[in-house]
Amino acid sequence: MMYPRTDHDLTTGTDELAGVLATDGSRIPHPQLDAWLTDVDVPMLRMLHRDMTIVRRLDAEGIALQRQGQLGLWAPCRGQEAAQVGTAHALRTGDFPFTSYREAGVLFVRGARPDEFIPNWRGEAHSGYDPYRIGVATPQIIIGAQTLHAVGYAMGIQRDGVDDIAVAYFGDGATSQGDANEAMVFAASFEAPVVFVCTNNQWAISEPVGVQSRFPLADRAPGFGIPSLRFDGNDVLASLAAMRWAADHARSGAGPAYLEAVTYRMGPHTTSDDPSRYRDAAEVEHWEARDPIARLEALLRAEGGWDDEFAADEKAAADEFCAGMRAACLAAADRDPLSVFDHVYAEPHAGLDQERADYAGYLAGFAPEEES
Amino acid sequence: MMYPRTDHDLTTGTDELAGVLATDGSRIPHPQLDAWLTDVDVPMLRMLHRDMTIVRRLDAEGIALQRQGQLGLWAPCRGQEAAQVGTAHALRTGDFPFTSYREAGVLFVRGARPDEFIPNWRGEAHSGYDPYRIGVATPQIIIGAQTLHAVGYAMGIQRDGVDDIAVAYFGDGATSQGDANEAMVFAASFEAPVVFVCTNNQWAISEPVGVQSRFPLADRAPGFGIPSLRFDGNDVLASLAAMRWAADHARSGAGPAYLEAVTYRMGPHTTSDDPSRYRDAAEVEHWEARDPIARLEALLRAEGGWDDEFAADEKAAADEFCAGMRAACLAAADRDPLSVFDHVYAEPHAGLDQERADYAGYLAGFAPEEES
Amino acid sequence: MTELTMVKALGAGLRRALADDPRVLLMGEDIGRLGGVFRVTDGLLDEFGAQRVVDTPLAEAGIVGTAVGLAYRGYRPVVEIQFDGFVYPAFDQIVAQVAKLHYRTRGAVRMPITIRVPWAGGVGAAEHHSESPEAYFVHTSGLRVVAVSNPQDAFVMLRQAIASDDPVVFFEPKRLYHAKGEVDVDADLADAPPMGLARVVREGADVTVLTYGGQVTTAMDAATAAEDEGISLEVIDLRSLSPVDYRTVTASVRKTGRVVVTHEAAKEAGLGAELVAGVTERCFHHLEAPPVRVTGHDIPYPPAKLEKHHLPDLDRILDGVDRVLDRPNSLSGVERS
Amino acid sequence: MTELTMVKALGAGLRRALADDPRVLLMGEDIGRLGGVFRVTDGLLDEFGAQRVVDTPLAEAGIVGTAVGLAYRGYRPVVEIQFDGFVYPAFDQIVAQVAKLHYRTRGAVRMPITIRVPWAGGVGAAEHHSESPEAYFVHTSGLRVVAVSNPQDAFVMLRQAIASDDPVVFFEPKRLYHAKGEVDVDADLADAPPMGLARVVREGADVTVLTYGGQVTTAMDAATAAEDEGISLEVIDLRSLSPVDYRTVTASVRKTGRVVVTHEAAKEAGLGAELVAGVTERCFHHLEAPPVRVTGHDIPYPPAKLEKHHLPDLDRILDGVDRVLDRPNSLSGVERS
């Protein structure tokens, strides 16, 4: 008889988590992860710190812009910077992540421009960027659906005979969806070069992860034939190392791998949400003390990689990025009403062309009145 | 890092399977299973043998009736008698299994009458029996859908405060469906009193189980927080014991349990299928040698429980059952055409009542012509 | 009479249903601790406990599929689908199981399941949060489908849906969630008009406007505007989308001879098609002009900033009225095959 | 010209598509080793290998969802749903992803996915094996939907669907799978009529019969029978269900002034509703009688022995013709609201 591994507190428990950076920033040895970190030097630590700092700032900017009425909605990622930035930095240009709506950090690392963060949250477009430009699929709101897309994309990579990989980012809540499980079945069956990254931020809107599972989510994968690793998602080096391991596994033809980044959603689910209705301040404080950026700053200081100039530089970069976001809001012009008909089909469509013409005629009827 | 257990041949491999009855009928000790078999005596062995014998005969009768044009289709269960009869005998009256289309043995043990095996395969009704009469849900053709129904039913049992259980029977192919995975999520989350019985008969129509999984299916459950057991599904005592363990687990409030009965579909997928297109005779022969009924007969002989009278008795019972199936075919009268409108809704429905009246009027238009 | 928003009216309806029948239970994502993302179930977890107000794992097929099992066991589950666009993962369970099990078992097993769907657009929401999937369910035999347009109906029809022995897909227009109305919270359910009846919400002589849900308010506004131009619109709130109450509909059409149907959903094979076909079949010789559909375009729901160009607003309804009256309108002079 | 069954014609179409374009690949349950439960893909695994003819795990959302990912990567997946009734688990992936991704990405990502669906009833099949779900997909903006009625169209239109940069839901009537017809297997795809055009399969003067798929044969039989009674039916095979080729349809209706629509699917909000509405809107002043729908009842698909009482056969079509001609018919004298 096979019994589940353990029944421990999933909400705040972070024991048993693989990690290399303690809460106070000191290095903890972890033979398996360390093997993937041999090239880490001060410049790389600085880059990771800088990226996390910018992501935190752009995230705050998103919230501010929503408050100012510039954006319709924003899904904050504060607290999850290490998991996003660390894993994304392990990817190559040809790799292709499929994300949910909360992976601002992944988009940033993949090279999304400030203006590309705006259109979807502003309600101007469903996708803020061309997926092929930055190498990230359009964000997915249907929980779990993108996991299958990642597997299919990986099957395509396989057929192309190259060693890129696909990545599926999804939340703890998504693990309950049929799609996310079918994705593991297909990935394992076809040994597809895909890495599953479950961001366990402890919450699916108001539901603690314990509603989805009483046991570590990473434990599910091996049952499907997929090796997995549960790691401290607030440890950017662990995130980088874990993804390097998983990506290498997938890239080398060994099939899929599964990561569970244990982290915390510090903010509300979205700007529409009020988490005080369902969770304690104490819990948030507990996680505040595990902040991923502060931790890396401590390490940088210990390694002599911190100075005022660096701090000023990264602040300036963050300021500039956010200025770009604001500028994109201000530059936004109303879209042509008739563009609602664009791209429904890739090829001509008689019926829709007629509807478009009819609607154009209808709108034209208002024009003279407006002018007079 | 957590790695999958092993990557072994799922198609024919039966090592590592829990069992108590060797292929030659000798008893193998198995401490965990034996603990559930302390009451097994010759009368019980005889009952199990008799039931398997009748199931094998009624299954053959189903095929014969289909060949004779009496039935539209039949889904044979030959080879799976032990898994079905053994597990079903561990249930109580108040328990409630949800099955697929292949569980003739479960229906028989639950008390389905000969005539209740006919209407659905004959194409006269979608359900051959009243689920509440025999305590089995109507058979499910949508692969995997019934697993969620079983979990929901178990949630109802929980709310009723009784210690009955629900059971979900499904195939190896069904394990790939989202529904079957969501069922595990919900069952574990609510600690529902449900037992999952995956009948791994090695095939999903033409696809070997290796297409669904490279690893034992039973290994998936623990990752969801559900204890599991993989056993020799051609061993009726192991089937009985495994289900007793799992039922006791669920009944006692410990939450769901998962069984994988490793067996073999000896016949075609259905009477419409031609398995020679996709599998070797050698494989079938291999499993022929592991026949569940012959094995129990050997044990019965060894225990002195076999005699000609018993053999004649069970043959007579099987004959009688099959005669009842044939009689049900012969007794079948055409259903009233207007009955297609029955039971679409439980409450009156103006639109459909009108349609029914219209169709009645339409049919009436033919009557005089036919009479003249 | 109490003045309530639709959200509060729905909550009150659920509270009553839970109090009246111990077999009723609520299931959904975030409906317990949070009280639902729209607060419809606010307070119900505290009042009725976690066995009856169930925060489920995040899986819609799982929610509806377990509701089927609960119905098998004699329960009356009320399921909340968090937003319209998230009903599709449950489509198989709804169409192949919920809708069919009573038929499949020749009446042995009942499926008194209510599927609540916060529904449709006009609230500036993100992608997949403004869908109008009602036609899919109307086309599915075995389901009943209703849509509410005011707090009173929300309160009464929700209880009727829960009390029905048939499965009901229950559409709640998000854009009217916070609109207030008088609700008779003490009235007996037996005295209420049946869930299946349409209601003439405004009498008129020239054109019948058929609509439901959030569009009822828009149509009423259009009727007021039309009045200024001397056109009298009769507005019918269908309430029940399946079955359609053709008795009420045809009585109106025989009177006015002209019909405009309006809904947010796409036109092609939408409910408007059914209404135009049903009315034409029944009232052909009373029709003085072809019925007109004023609907969303045949496009995926557009981004929020553009939804005003998709949703049929007052002006587009009036344009449809002009068309059915053969007055100057946006299609005057347009040739088409 | 070669005489082929529809099954063989479909297989030939797939073979050509695989041979012509290395980005085409087939996915589905039992399509490889077995060659499909209907043998449509027979031999293709041997010919093109397991990378291009893929036996998938048993999960329809998984099949369609991975096809989406393959399309993202530039492939053109052709997906087989084993039977009509098993398309619902994939509904979310089809409706929210396949249909919308081109729109959602403002044209950046194409979804040239073909979803083959062995379809509809009349073959005495088990539960869930005789569904007619086409209206769901017609109502879904972003999809193209076609239905074939003969081996030649099967061969050509399948290749056109695969070559289309838009997603196509491709319905194959099971009851015509073994019907034979002449197929021009060498003709150039460029010379074939576009997938979007309807075809007048029989010219006639009195009544236009609109239909598609398996019903085309039934309608043709009805036309032959009607001829004996001196009634001339014009039969139109729609071929494309979305968009509907209203140019061909309206030309016919303007000529005959009378329309019967027939399909197997349930009536309520079915494709027949769209056709009646579309025709009424466009041809109102040419119509001499209200269009008539002759469809399956609004019931779940009944057991096989009763399907003849659900499917609209020749006699029911003729009854509909009588109705539209106001000749004595089953509804003569029936009063209704």
Ligand SMILES: Cc1ncc(C[n+]2csc(CCOP(=O)(O)OP(=O)(O)O)c2C)c(N)n1
């Ligand atoms: C299919 C579907 N159901 C429900 C929702 C509504 N919803 C949006 S986000 C969310 C919670 C997601 O939780 P998780 O997967 O943990 O991701 P997180 O938001 O924590 O990043 C829910 C229920 C949805 N978007 N899609």
Ligand SMILES: Cc1ncc(C[n+]2csc(CCOP(=O)(O)OP(=O)(O)O)c2C)c(N)n1
């Ligand atoms: C949702 C769905 N997809 C496909 C099918 C077609 N189908 C019927 S049985 C079957 C194989 C089932 O295999 P398994 O679960 O192993 O059960 P077994 O037939 O071996 O008992 C398939 C693919 C179906 N019935 N339902």
Ligand SMILES: [Mg+2]
């Ligand atoms: Mg989460």
Ligand SMILES: [Mg+2]
């Ligand atoms: Mg099997």
